[in-house]
Amino acid sequence: MAGDGTIGKACDVLDQVAAFARPVRFAELLESSNFPKATLYRFLQTLTNQGMLSYDPDRQTYTPGLRLVRLAHAAWTQSSLAPIARPFLDALSRETGETVHLAQLDSNQVLYVDKRNAAQPIEMYSQAGKVGPAYCTGVGKAMMAFLDEAALDRAASQQSYHRFTDKTLTSEAALRADLHLIRSRGYAVDDEEHEPGIICIACPILTSGGRMLGAISVTGSTERMNFDQLETWVPRVRRVAEQIGAEAQAWRFPETRPSADTDRMQAT
Amino acid sequence: MAGDGTIGKACDVLDQVAAFARPVRFAELLESSNFPKATLYRFLQTLTNQGMLSYDPDRQTYTPGLRLVRLAHAAWTQSSLAPIARPFLDALSRETGETVHLAQLDSNQVLYVDKRNAAQPIEMYSQAGKVGPAYCTGVGKAMMAFLDEAALDRAASQQSYHRFTDKTLTSEAALRADLHLIRSRGYAVDDEEHEPGIICIACPILTSGGRMLGAISVTGSTERMNFDQLETWVPRVRRVAEQIGAEAQAWRFPETRPSADTDRMQAT
DNA sequence: TTTTCAGTTCCAAATAATGAAACTGTGTTT
DNA sequence: AAACACAGTTTCATTATTTGGAACTGAAAA
Numbered sequence A, B: 001m002a003g004d005g006t007i008g009k010a011c012d013v014l015d016q017v018a019a020f021a022r023p024v025r026f027a028e029l030l031e032s033s034n035f036p037k038a039t040l041y042r043f044l045q046t047l048t049n050q051g052m053l054s055y056d057p058d059r060q061t062y063t064p065g066l067r068l069v070r071l072a073h074a075a076w077t078q079s080s081l082a083p084i085a086r087p088f089l090d091a092l093s094r095e096t097g098e099t100v101h102l103a104q105l106d107s108n109q110v111l112y113v114d115k116r117n118a119a120q121p122i123e124m125y126s127q128a129g130k131v132g133p134a135y136c137t138g139v140g141k142a143m144m145a146f147l148d149e150a151a152l153d154r155a156a157s158q159q160s161y162h163r164f165t166d167k168t169l170t171s172e173a174a175l176r177a178d179l180h181l182i183r184s185r186g187y188a189v190d191d192e193e194h195e196p197g198i199i200c201i202a203c204p205i206l207t208s209g210g211r212m213l214g215a216i217s218v219t220g221s222t223e224r225m226n227f228d229q230l231e232t233w234v235p236r237v238r239r240v241a242e243q244i245g246a247e248a249q250a251w252r253f254p255e256t257r258p259s260a261d262t263d264r265m266q267a268t
Numbered sequence C: 001t002t003t004t005c006a007g008t009t010c011c012a013a014a015t016a017a018t019g020a021a022a023c024t025g026t027g028t029t030t
Numbered sequence D: 001a002a003a004c005a006c007a008g009t010t011t012c013a014t015t016a017t018t019t020g021g022a023a024c025t026g027a028a029a030a
Helices: A005-020 A026-032 A037-049 A066-078 A082-096 A138-144 A149-157 A172-185 A227-231 A234-250 B005-019 B026-032 B037-049 B066-078 B082-096 B138-144 B149-157 B172-185 B227-231 B234-250
Strands: A053-056 A061-064 A099-106 A109-116 A188-191 A198-206 A212-221 B053-056 B061-064 B099-106 B109-116 B188-191 B198-206 B212-221
Touching (some): A005 A037, A005 B005, A005 B066, A026 A037, A061 B066, A066 A082, A066 B061, A066 B099, A082 A099, A082 A109, A082 A212, A099 A138, A099 B066, A109 B066, A138 A149, A138 A172, A138 A198, A138 A212, A188 A227, A212 A227, B005 B026, B005 B037, B037 B053, B066 B082, B082 B099, B082 B109, B082 B212, B082 B234, B109 B138, B138 B149, B138 B172, B138 B198, B138 B212, B149 B172, B172 B188, B188 B227, B198 B227, B198 B234, B212 B227, B212 B234
Antiparallel strands (some): A053 A061, A099 A109, A099 A212, A188 A198, B099 B109, B099 B212, B188 B198
16 A cells, blocks of 8 residues: 555655644654654655645644645545535435435545534534544445455455444454345445444445445434334435436536636635 | 655646646646656556545546545644634624634635535535635735735735726735735725625734734625624624634643544444 | 557656764753 | 753765656557
């Protein structure tokens, strides 16, 4: 996974800073990295200079930079999945009244790309961009089940198989058995495998050629419902996933170059 | 602004892909870039391989990659401003009932980091991450007014001074005059300079040492209100900006390393 | 079949990255 | 006050990577 020359190393540094999940000092990074002092120093300089990192001179700490936020906005907007799925998620959330997720696979982890909450109104970035494990979530298993063989081998071998709950699948063999089942019935289930009390159903989003684009899920809690109730939504979720897949495939980006008022935002 | 060796060039390529605002083919990028074919090709390969770009094999197009979304999430979460400002924005939005923005300066453009809408419920990523001009927005001018001299020279000279409306300030001289006024009274005003019918007041967020961190604004439309009404909010906005500034400065990231259930998200 | 063209690979020359070691400046101990 | 410790910064000869013109490939058009 590592080592695309200078660029790969720079990305590693970015990930490392992000992984700390808090502002981090030079010395801390130096310790947790394999780079020699001068090398790491120059990377941090350059990345900060580029806005990929930001440096707080008061505290002498680094954090991921604002330029990433700008670029991520572009990534989300231009993605062939998220903007298309948006209205479908709205509808599904309205109909079910439950939490709804759209996820994609990013280096064999689940990346949540969009979300609708059950009750609460909004939570912003703290949702989109978050990552989770693939082997013990509904969307993760739904996606892995429809990877081609080579990609699945890679993905399955890179899971941590950490036991989050009693019901977590903790071996590649157990996971593969579940994936087989998922493939045959077309949807995945998370039966409190990641968090106690949280259950979920998920369907993959596929192109007609069988390429896996992502997954959507409906999540509930065992306090308010049981699996039988949740599974009544499966046909609906599956249909939505199919629609998203069809639109994503058919879709070509609108030809118009963004003109002055194409994306008004009334922000000043 | 350019040329930090290989890393700088790679970032340029990322920006270029993002700037197209749609999936883009190799040939298009080649045309709009100064890189020779082989060089650009290798950059695209590497960046795609790293997940910074994503490649659609069906259409042979590149878009900004998912890894950016993951990194941006970290940037937002770890930022010393956005998470702190969040509850204040909630409050300000509730009190005023108007649209509220939090912005920071990113390569002399306004980058909207968070937002609360007036009426509508949610709009997600289409908000955070968006960029706008600095010379003709309330937050932009509020921030520029509190840059140090060198930074201001750079920023002022890099504005486009495009005439969006009759009232847009279209010269550096006019802008500097307004910035002078803003500095002395402590808040900025956008009087339909960016969009007809849209007016706004904005205050800078400063540390006690005078370092400018960002700005917040309250926006209204001329249909529903006039400037006198909007300006009644100035003292409140200023106080909120001061509170955010104080907290951002005092704040140190919580010591706890993220434990298993620190950030439960009930997502599966 | 020939032509065209987008996309890909090659390799010697040019350039940039490397990292050990020396340095700086700030704060702390003797 | 001098000596020390330490995080962060700079230097520079060596080494490794990037570079890009040109040649190649394969698919589609003439």
